[in-house]
Amino acid sequence: MxxxxxxxxxxxxxxxxxxxxxxxxxxxxxxxxxxxxxxxxxxxxxxxxxxxxxxxxxxxxxxxxxxxxxxxxxxxxxxxxxxxxxxxxxxxxxxxxxxxxxxxxxxxxxxxxxxxxxxxxxxxxxxxYPHSAVVTLQALTRPPLGSGSDFKISFESGNKVLINGAGGGMGTFGVQLAKHFGAEVTGVDRRDKFNLLRSLGADHVIDYTQEDYTKTGQRYDLILDVVAHRSVFAYQRALNLEGIFIIVGGSLGLFIQVATLGTLISRTGSKKIGINSWEANKKDDLDLLTELFEAGKVVxxxxxxxxxxxxxxxxxxxxxxxxxxxxxxxxxxx
Ligand SMILES: NC(=O)c1ccc[n+]([C@@H]2O[C@H](COP(=O)([O-])OP(=O)(O)OC[C@H]3O[C@@H](n4cnc5c(N)ncnc54)[C@H](OP(=O)(O)O)[C@@H]3O)[C@@H](O)[C@H]2O)c1
The missing domain is CATH 3.90.180.10 (Medium-chain alcohol dehydrogenases, catalytic domain)
Structure with a gap:
């Protein structure tokens, strides 16, 4: 073969x-x-x-x-x-x-x-679907590792969710899923992906080549970052009081920082900073993604x-x- x-x-x-x-x-x-x-x-x-x-x-x-x-x-x-x-x-x-x-x-x-x-x-x-969409769905719905397992991510209508790397393999699922869960979604990526992001439902877009989303003064309830490269303190700053930051992709150094400093911040304050928890090929997740595909909500x-x-x-x-x-x-x- x-x-x-x-x-x-x-x-x-x-x-x-x-x-x-x-x-x-x-x-x-x-x-x-x-x-x-x-x-x-x-x-x-x-x-x-x-x-x-x-x-x-x-x-x-x-x-x-x-x-x-x-x-x-x-x-x-x-x-x-x-x-x-x-x-x-x-x-x-x-x-x-x-x-x-x-x-x-x-x-x-x-x-x-x-x-x-x-x-x-x-x-x-x-x-x-099996990798990108499942990882993204789980990142959006499961408490991140190191953040304490005593809470659940629950979406309320109008929750502010930011997805960094929104125009890529995972981000394009992330924008649609967050919209489906009722969030107000900000997608961060290059300008040439803005039309795509808006067509997927993004309410706001930020061009990462022009602007640092942690410095705009906006605060978010949930940040999903697939290309993280800033310090945990920058992410902490960009969160609302009960906000959650989840790193999905980034450098080894940053994963270590999130696992150590992020855990400390999560255990001592109201903001949670952690690494996405992930379980491959989980039937419930594949079933939900299928249902959303068939309803035309997440494609x-x-x-x-x-x-x-x-x-x-x-x-x-x-x-x-x-x-x-x-x-x-x-x-x-x-
Ligand atoms: N932890 C886990 O369980 C897990 C599981 C799966 C994947 N991952 C990781 O997740 C990461 C992303 O995966 P993916 O498949 O979605 O990647 P992808 O398809 O390459 O998408 C990444 C997106 O981010 C954009 N981007 C690049 N630099 C950026 C920056 N500084 N700020 C904002 N956006 C930026 C890219 O745009 P341009 O390229 O046009 O600039 C692209 O649209 C990978 O590092 C992967 O290893 C982790």
Missing amino acids: KAIVYTQYGSPDVLQLQEVEKPVPKEDQVLVKVHAASLNAGDLENLRGEWPARFSGPFRPMHKIPGTDVAGMVEAVGENVKQFQPGDEVWGDLSFPYGFGSFAEYVSVSEKALALKPASMTFEQATT PVIDRRYPLSEAAEAFHYLAGGHAQGKVVITMEHD
């Missing part, structure tokens, strides 16, 4: 389209014929060998075939697989601990990483599609900035 392979960290140029052996499912695994896979900033970070990737592969990538999200059809199942049978259409998030690998014609993966794909979605639409934004053979170009496009929503890889099966 054809697969995208990388054996060293680097730019998208280290990715190679190779002919590799088609995997054989182990007893608890499902062999999925991949129809579509989507790119995440996390895939790019793994490719570059940024800090999360170095935990599993300090010197070279642990998993040679990248790809987090998958949508495809079950081709075969191991003898202990209970939930699926050949012909089922499935979707899933193959990130840790499931081994990645969706940028290939086939992937063999634990059944725990998969769920039945809604018939209402195309494979391309479905592959945008995927697909910017570009690339065939598997052009996966390196797809990574280059994402790396170059300016992508709006998701970039999808499609398979060309014979």
Whole structure:
């Protein structure tokens, strides 16, 4: 089968389209014929060998075939697989601990990483959900780690929510979800994404290249930051009295700062600052996202599609900035 392979960290140029052996499912695994896979900033970070990737592969990538999200059809199942049978259409998030690998014609993966794909979605639409949308939904609804588990995030109509990185893979889901929950939403991203953000429901937009959202004087009830790079004190300043700041993406240093200083601030004051809590492939979340998709309330934004053979170009496009929503890889099966 054809697969995208990388054996060293680097730019998208280290990715190679190779002919590799088609995997054989182990007893608890499902062999999925991949129809579509989507790119995440996390895939790019793994490719570059940024800090999360170095935990599993300090010197070279642990998993040679990248790809987090998958949508495809079950081709075969191991003898202990209970939930699926050949012909089922499935979707899933193959990130840790499931081994990645969706940028290939086939992937063999634990059944725990998969769920039945809604018939209402195309494979391309479905592959945008399992990682980006689930992480975003959970970040918006679960108390962040380190902030004390004695409270719940509850949306009241008119709550002010800010999403930093609103025009990307997670942010485009975040804006729609926050609107659906009744919030007044501010989306922060580049100016060229403003039309998209407004069309998704953003009430206010801020151009991050011109303005620092922590210095505008506005205060928010909930801030979700997927590209955080300021100090926790800046985020603390931008929160209302009972406000919550959640870091989803950012530097290792900032994650450490949030885990230490943020926890201290959360335990000693009314503002909460923490790291998003996340559980992959949670059925309730996939079900809610399906319901919202079918009602037309939260829909995927697909910017570009690339065939598997052009996966390196797809990574280059994402790396170059300016992508709006998701970039999808499609398979060309014979
Ligand atoms: N903690 C977790 O569980 C978890 C799970 C999933 C993902 N993540 C992390 O979340 C991050 C984002 O993921 P994603 O897939 O949404 O990324 P993405 O698709 O690349 O979106 C990021 C968006 O932020 C914009 N942006 C870049 N710099 C910015 C800045 N300084 N201020 C405001 N906006 C800025 C980008 O626009 P331009 O590129 O056009 O500038 C882009 O629209 C990644 O770091 C990923 O590792 C964390």
